Amino acid sequence: MNLDDELLSVRAAELYYDEDKTQDEIGVILGLTRWKVGRLLASAKQRGFIRIEIVHPRARRLGLERALVERFGLADAVVVPVGDAVAESEVVERVASAAADHLTALRPVPRTLAISWGRTLLAVANALGDGWAAGVNIVQMNGGVSVNRRSGTAAATAIEIARKSGGGATLLPSPAILERLETKLSIESDRTVAGILDLAAGADTYLYSAGAATASSAHIESGYLDVDDMDELIRRGAVGDVVGRYIDADGMIVDPALDARTVGLPLDRLRSARRAIAVISGVDKVPVAHAIVTSGLCTALVTDEAMANALLGLPEVPLPHTARTRTAI
Amino acid sequence: MNLDDELLSVRAAELYYDEDKTQDEIGVILGLTRWKVGRLLASAKQRGFIRIEIVHPRARRLGLERALVERFGLADAVVVPVGDAVAESEVVERVASAAADHLTALRPVPRTLAISWGRTLLAVANALGDGWAAGVNIVQMNGGVSVNRRSGTAAATAIEIARKSGGGATLLPSPAILERLETKLSIESDRTVAGILDLAAGADTYLYSAGAATASSAHIESGYLDVDDMDELIRRGAVGDVVGRYIDADGMIVDPALDARTVGLPLDRLRSARRAIAVISGVDKVPVAHAIVTSGLCTALVTDEAMANALLGLPEVPLPHTARTRTAI
DNA sequence: GGCCGATCTGCTCGGATGAGCACAGCGGGG
DNA sequence: CCCCGCTGTGCTCATCCGAGCAGATCGGCC
CATH class of the missing domain: 1.10.10.10 (Winged helix-like DNA-binding domain superfamily/Winged helix DNA-binding domain)
Incomplete structure (x- = not known):
C-alpha cells in the first residue's frame, strides 16, 4: 500500500x-x-x-463496556463518553443520568433497593424520571450526616428516589462513624436501627457510589474524620470508602477498629448481592473503583470513559496519530 | 419526533x-x-x-470548497481541515502541502508561473515534489528583500520551485518599495527589470500569498515600512498586502503614492489572469483574503477550514449543540 | 529468459440498505 | 357520528456494497 x-x-x-x-x-x-x-x-x-463519533449527552461507549464486563467479570457496565468539551462537573451529571437509565431498565424491577448517599447518588436521584419503577422500597444502608451545611442530603436522596417510584423510603437514623465502639454497638442493637439494617441486608438490589481517600472526603467535611485520620488511612493503604468503609487496593478493610465504629451494612453483603450497582466517576476515584471491581464489590459499574480507560490501563484519549507514537503499532 | x-x-x-x-x-x-x-x-x-471526521494531513473539506466556489465565483477552492489538535504552525504546512498538490494537478500544466514570496510560498516550494511539472519557467512578480535575516528567502522560493520542475527561475532584482518615486521609475525602466516584469505579465499562471496589515508584516521586518506607516495604512482602511501592494476591504489600493513606489506587477494583471492561485491561511489574514476573493484577485483559493468558515460567515467550529443556540435552527 | 509465489484487479453473488407505497391510527372539523 | 388529512409503520423492490474467487501483473530467483 x-x-x-x-x-x-x-x-x-x-x-x-x-x-x-x-x-x-x-x-x-x-x-x-x-x-x-x-x-x-x-x-x-x-x-x-x-x-x-456519536455526539449526544446520552451516548455510551459500548466497546469499553464490553471490555469492562469481560475483564472484571461484571454482569453489566455503562460507560458514558467524555468529549474534549465536557466539563468535569457535567461528567457527574451524565454518569448519573446513565445510572438512572440503567436503574429504570433493570429487570426484574427491584422491590427493595438499598442505597448509600453522596453527591453522586443525589444526582442519580434527580436524574430519575417519575415512575421509573413502581413501588420500590428504598432503604439507606449506611449512616450519614444528619446536620451539616447541606443538611438532609442523604435523606433527600432516598426520599426522592422513593417518591419517583411511588414507593417509600426507610432512613437509617445514625451517624456514619461513632467515636466509641460501645456507642456504635448499642445503636446497632437498637430495635429500629437493627430492623433497618436487616431490611437493607434483604434488599434485592444495591446502589452506591464511592469516595476517594483525599482531604476533601465527605467524612472530613462532616467531621467524622480529621485530616490526620485520613493521612493515617492513606499511609495504611486506603484508596477510598465504600458505603462509609475504607478499603485498600485489594478491597480489604484498612482499619478494623475504625470499621467497627462505622454503622452500616458490611461489605461482604455487597459481595454476595445478586445486583450491586456502583456509580463512580472522576479521576481521583480510579483507585477505589479499581478496588471495587477487582474485589467483587459490584456486579454492575456505571462510569465515565476516562475511568473505563484508566481501569483497562489504556491511554485516556486514544487518538490515531498519538496512539501510533504511544503504543508503537 | x-x-x-x-x-x-x-x-x-x-x-x-x-x-x-x-x-x-x-x-x-x-x-x-x-x-x-x-x-x-x-x-x-x-x-x-x-x-x-476524516483524520489525515492531506484531507480536505469538499463541502466548504464548493461553498467558496459558489459564493465568490471562483474556478477552484481547496480547504484543508483543522482539527482541534492541529497547531497553528502546522496549519500553514498543511495548506502549503494542499497548494502543492493543487499546483501539481493543474491542467494544462503551467509554462510560465509568476510567484510572490513569503513564508507561505516558501512552504509551498518545500512541499512540492520533484518533477511536480516539467520545465516550468518561474518568475518573480514583485520586488523582495535581498538582504535580511533570512537572506535569500525570496530567491530560494523561486529557485526551489523551478528546480523541482526542472525549469529555470527568473528573479526580480529590486527592492519591494523604494523611498523615492524617481528611483522606482528608473529601476522599472531598466531593461532587465522591465523585461522581467514583462515576462511576469505574460505568465499563464500566478501563485501568491498575502500579508495581513499588522505590525508583524514582512514589510516592517524588512524595513520597507515602519510601524507608523502601517498605522497610517490601517487608519486608511488597509486590510493587508497582495504582492506588496496594500489594499482595503474592497480590493482598492489604499495609498496610491506608496503604491507608485512599489515594484511589481499591478494588481489588475492578477484580475485579468486566467489562473491566479491565492494561498492564504491564518485568522489574521481573514480580512485580506476576503478582499481578495470579493475583488476578483484570484481564480483559485487554497486555505484552511477556519478561514473558509470565516469567509462564509459561519461560526468557526459548528458543533451541533452550539450551532443550535447560535443560528437558531 | 523463464518459472513461481505474492499481490492486485475485476468480477459474481447474495446480503444489507434506502426509496417509495399502501395502510393503520389518530385527532379535528363538520 | 362520520369524513378527512396527517403522521407513523411495515412492506416491495431496486440499488448498493462487501465477501469471496479467478485471472493478471509483478518481482524474485534460478
Whole structure:
C-alpha cells in the first residue's frame, strides 16, 4: 500500500462520507473501479483515517463496556463518553443520568433497593424520571450526616428516589462513624436501627457510589474524620470508602477498629448481592473503583470513559496519530 | 419526533457505527423493525448526532470548497481541515502541502508561473515534489528583500520551485518599495527589470500569498515600512498586502503614492489572469483574503477550514449543540 | 529468459440498505 | 357520528456494497 493509495483513500473517504457519493460515482470521479474504491474505503477505515463519533449527552461507549464486563467479570457496565468539551462537573451529571437509565431498565424491577448517599447518588436521584419503577422500597444502608451545611442530603436522596417510584423510603437514623465502639454497638442493637439494617441486608438490589481517600472526603467535611485520620488511612493503604468503609487496593478493610465504629451494612453483603450497582466517576476515584471491581464489590459499574480507560490501563484519549507514537503499532 | 425516539436514535447509532451491527440485528436488540432502525439512523445523521471526521494531513473539506466556489465565483477552492489538535504552525504546512498538490494537478500544466514570496510560498516550494511539472519557467512578480535575516528567502522560493520542475527561475532584482518615486521609475525602466516584469505579465499562471496589515508584516521586518506607516495604512482602511501592494476591504489600493513606489506587477494583471492561485491561511489574514476573493484577485483559493468558515460567515467550529443556540435552527 | 509465489484487479453473488407505497391510527372539523 | 388529512409503520423492490474467487501483473530467483 503506497502513498498514492493513501491519498486516494482520503479522497475517496471525503467523497463517500462528506459528499454522500456512492462508491460507483467515486470510481468514475477518481478513475477507478467501484471495487477498488470499496477497498480503499476499507483500508482508510482500518487504518483509522475515518473517525466516527456519536455526539449526544446520552451516548455510551459500548466497546469499553464490553471490555469492562469481560475483564472484571461484571454482569453489566455503562460507560458514558467524555468529549474534549465536557466539563468535569457535567461528567457527574451524565454518569448519573446513565445510572438512572440503567436503574429504570433493570429487570426484574427491584422491590427493595438499598442505597448509600453522596453527591453522586443525589444526582442519580434527580436524574430519575417519575415512575421509573413502581413501588420500590428504598432503604439507606449506611449512616450519614444528619446536620451539616447541606443538611438532609442523604435523606433527600432516598426520599426522592422513593417518591419517583411511588414507593417509600426507610432512613437509617445514625451517624456514619461513632467515636466509641460501645456507642456504635448499642445503636446497632437498637430495635429500629437493627430492623433497618436487616431490611437493607434483604434488599434485592444495591446502589452506591464511592469516595476517594483525599482531604476533601465527605467524612472530613462532616467531621467524622480529621485530616490526620485520613493521612493515617492513606499511609495504611486506603484508596477510598465504600458505603462509609475504607478499603485498600485489594478491597480489604484498612482499619478494623475504625470499621467497627462505622454503622452500616458490611461489605461482604455487597459481595454476595445478586445486583450491586456502583456509580463512580472522576479521576481521583480510579483507585477505589479499581478496588471495587477487582474485589467483587459490584456486579454492575456505571462510569465515565476516562475511568473505563484508566481501569483497562489504556491511554485516556486514544487518538490515531498519538496512539501510533504511544503504543508503537 | 419525541425524546424517546431521540434516545433510540443514539442507541441505534452506537450499535451501528461502534459495534458494526446490521440494522436488522439492532432491530432485534431494541425491539424494532429494521425499517424503523433505518429511519432512526437517518434522523440521527440528519440531526447531527453522528459526526464523521476524516483524520489525515492531506484531507480536505469538499463541502466548504464548493461553498467558496459558489459564493465568490471562483474556478477552484481547496480547504484543508483543522482539527482541534492541529497547531497553528502546522496549519500553514498543511495548506502549503494542499497548494502543492493543487499546483501539481493543474491542467494544462503551467509554462510560465509568476510567484510572490513569503513564508507561505516558501512552504509551498518545500512541499512540492520533484518533477511536480516539467520545465516550468518561474518568475518573480514583485520586488523582495535581498538582504535580511533570512537572506535569500525570496530567491530560494523561486529557485526551489523551478528546480523541482526542472525549469529555470527568473528573479526580480529590486527592492519591494523604494523611498523615492524617481528611483522606482528608473529601476522599472531598466531593461532587465522591465523585461522581467514583462515576462511576469505574460505568465499563464500566478501563485501568491498575502500579508495581513499588522505590525508583524514582512514589510516592517524588512524595513520597507515602519510601524507608523502601517498605522497610517490601517487608519486608511488597509486590510493587508497582495504582492506588496496594500489594499482595503474592497480590493482598492489604499495609498496610491506608496503604491507608485512599489515594484511589481499591478494588481489588475492578477484580475485579468486566467489562473491566479491565492494561498492564504491564518485568522489574521481573514480580512485580506476576503478582499481578495470579493475583488476578483484570484481564480483559485487554497486555505484552511477556519478561514473558509470565516469567509462564509459561519461560526468557526459548528458543533451541533452550539450551532443550535447560535443560528437558531 | 523463464518459472513461481505474492499481490492486485475485476468480477459474481447474495446480503444489507434506502426509496417509495399502501395502510393503520389518530385527532379535528363538520 | 362520520369524513378527512396527517403522521407513523411495515412492506416491495431496486440499488448498493462487501465477501469471496479467478485471472493478471509483478518481482524474485534460478
